[in-house]
Amino acid sequence: MTSYGLLVSPSHNRVYAQAAAGLVKAELAVFGERALDGRIRDIEETSIGGVPYVTFSSDELAETDVRLLSNLSSLYALFEIEGGLLRPVELKPLDLFGSDLLTIQKYSGKTNEYFTKLLLNVTAMATDSPMDLVTGRPRLLDPMCGRGTTLNQAMMYGLDAAGIDIDGKDFDAYAAFVKTWLKNNRVKHQAEITSIRREKAVLGRRLHVTLGASKELYKSGETMEITVVNADSVEAEKFFRPRSFDLIVTDAPYGVQHGSRAKGAQPGRRQQLSRSPVELLGAAVPGWARLLRPGGAVGISWNTFVGRREELAEILASSGLEVQDSEAYLGFRHRVDQAISRDLIVARKP
Ligand SMILES: C[S@@+](CC[C@H](N)C(=O)[O-])C[C@H]1O[C@@H](n2cnc3c(N)ncnc32)[C@H](O)[C@@H]1O
Known part of the structure; x- marks a missing residue:
C-alpha cells in the first residue's frame, strides 16, 4: 500500500x-x-x-x-x-491548450471553471465506461451552456461538444470569444454561424466550429467540433439526434440574478427565463434523456435554495435515468455566496 x-x-x-x-x-x-x-x-x-x-x-x-x-x-x-x-508523481493531464482558454473570459454568471471541470469529470465517471474520459472520446452536450465554460473544458480535453442557450447575448459573446481565442492562439479552425430553418420558420441560430489540436491533425481531418445553438433547451430534440451524446453536463440557472445583468431583459424571452429552475428542468430533462446514449450520463449542478435534491432526483428518475446516490456522489454540496448553496446530481441512462 x-x-x-x-x-x-x-x-x-x-x-x-x-x-x-x-x-x-x-x-x-x-x-x-x-x-x-x-x-x-x-x-x-x-x-x-x-x-x-x-x-x-x-x-x-x-x-x-x-x-x-x-x-x-x-x-x-x-x-x-x-x-x-x-x-x-509525473502528471499526464489531457489538456490540449493553455489554461487561459478557461480563465480569460470573465463575466457575471460564469460557472467557476474548476467546478465545471469537476462536474464534467464526475458525470463521465457515472457512465458505463468511465475510463473513456482518458482513453476514448466521449461526446458532450451542455444544454444551458451560457458563454461556454463547459464547452471550453470539453475542448481542453479534446472532446466534441455541443451547447444550447436561450440567451442571444451569450450566444454572440461565446461565438466572438471562441473565434478570437482560436485566432490569437493560431489554432487552425473554421467557424460559421447559420440560421436553422424548418418549413420557412427560423428555429434559432447555430455556431459550428471545426478545429484541429495541431496543424497536422487539422490537415489530416482529425478535427474536433463545437456546435452551439441559440434556442430553448426544452426543444433540444429539434437540433440534435437521439442517443448522440455520451455526456450531458450543465449548470442550471440559480434562480437569482447575477450582478447587474438581468437575464430576463430580452423581450419575448422573459417568460422562459423566469421559469423556476426546477420547472425548467422538469420540462427539459425528458428530451435531454432521449439525446443520451444508453450507458451515458447526465450531471446537473443547481442552487439548493431553489430546489431540493429529491425534486431533481424525481425528475431524472421519471425520465428513466438512474440517479447515482453513493456516499461519494453526495459529498459535493458547497456554499457559493449568500444566495447560492450549490450541489450536483448525476444519473446514468440504463
Ligand atoms: C448558470 S448559467 C450557465 C453558465 C455557464 N455554465 C457559463 O459558465 O457561462 C445558466 C444558463 O441557462 C440559460 N438558460 C436559462 N433558461 C434556458 C432555456 N430554457 N434554454 C436554454 N438555456 C437556458 C441561461 O441563459 C444561462 O446562460
Missing part, C-alpha cells in the same frame, strides 16, 4: 478555495469508486510541513490510473509519500 499526497491548486478564488479541499475529496472518492475499483482509500486532509494536503492510500497506481487522476479538477501536484518524504 502506497500513501499519496495531493496539493490543491492555489489559483482558486477565495470563495471556491474554502470548499476546494472538500470537493477534491469527494471527486477523488468518485474516481476511486467508479474507475479505480475502490482502490483509493483513507482520503483525508492532512497538514505536511505546515501546508494542507489531501492524502490517500492505494496500491501502486498504474500508468492509466495516473493519467486519470491527473485530470482531477483542483489538482496542482501529486506526490508519493515515503518515510516522510514526498516524491513527485
Whole structure:
C-alpha cells in the first residue's frame, strides 16, 4: 500500500478555495469508486510541513490510473509519500491548450471553471465506461451552456461538444470569444454561424466550429467540433439526434440574478427565463434523456435554495435515468455566496 499526497491548486478564488479541499475529496472518492475499483482509500486532509494536503492510500497506481487522476479538477501536484518524504508523481493531464482558454473570459454568471471541470469529470465517471474520459472520446452536450465554460473544458480535453442557450447575448459573446481565442492562439479552425430553418420558420441560430489540436491533425481531418445553438433547451430534440451524446453536463440557472445583468431583459424571452429552475428542468430533462446514449450520463449542478435534491432526483428518475446516490456522489454540496448553496446530481441512462 502506497500513501499519496495531493496539493490543491492555489489559483482558486477565495470563495471556491474554502470548499476546494472538500470537493477534491469527494471527486477523488468518485474516481476511486467508479474507475479505480475502490482502490483509493483513507482520503483525508492532512497538514505536511505546515501546508494542507489531501492524502490517500492505494496500491501502486498504474500508468492509466495516473493519467486519470491527473485530470482531477483542483489538482496542482501529486506526490508519493515515503518515510516522510514526498516524491513527485509525473502528471499526464489531457489538456490540449493553455489554461487561459478557461480563465480569460470573465463575466457575471460564469460557472467557476474548476467546478465545471469537476462536474464534467464526475458525470463521465457515472457512465458505463468511465475510463473513456482518458482513453476514448466521449461526446458532450451542455444544454444551458451560457458563454461556454463547459464547452471550453470539453475542448481542453479534446472532446466534441455541443451547447444550447436561450440567451442571444451569450450566444454572440461565446461565438466572438471562441473565434478570437482560436485566432490569437493560431489554432487552425473554421467557424460559421447559420440560421436553422424548418418549413420557412427560423428555429434559432447555430455556431459550428471545426478545429484541429495541431496543424497536422487539422490537415489530416482529425478535427474536433463545437456546435452551439441559440434556442430553448426544452426543444433540444429539434437540433440534435437521439442517443448522440455520451455526456450531458450543465449548470442550471440559480434562480437569482447575477450582478447587474438581468437575464430576463430580452423581450419575448422573459417568460422562459423566469421559469423556476426546477420547472425548467422538469420540462427539459425528458428530451435531454432521449439525446443520451444508453450507458451515458447526465450531471446537473443547481442552487439548493431553489430546489431540493429529491425534486431533481424525481425528475431524472421519471425520465428513466438512474440517479447515482453513493456516499461519494453526495459529498459535493458547497456554499457559493449568500444566495447560492450549490450541489450536483448525476444519473446514468440504463
Ligand atoms: C448558470 S448559467 C450557465 C453558465 C455557464 N455554465 C457559463 O459558465 O457561462 C445558466 C444558463 O441557462 C440559460 N438558460 C436559462 N433558461 C434556458 C432555456 N430554457 N434554454 C436554454 N438555456 C437556458 C441561461 O441563459 C444561462 O446562460
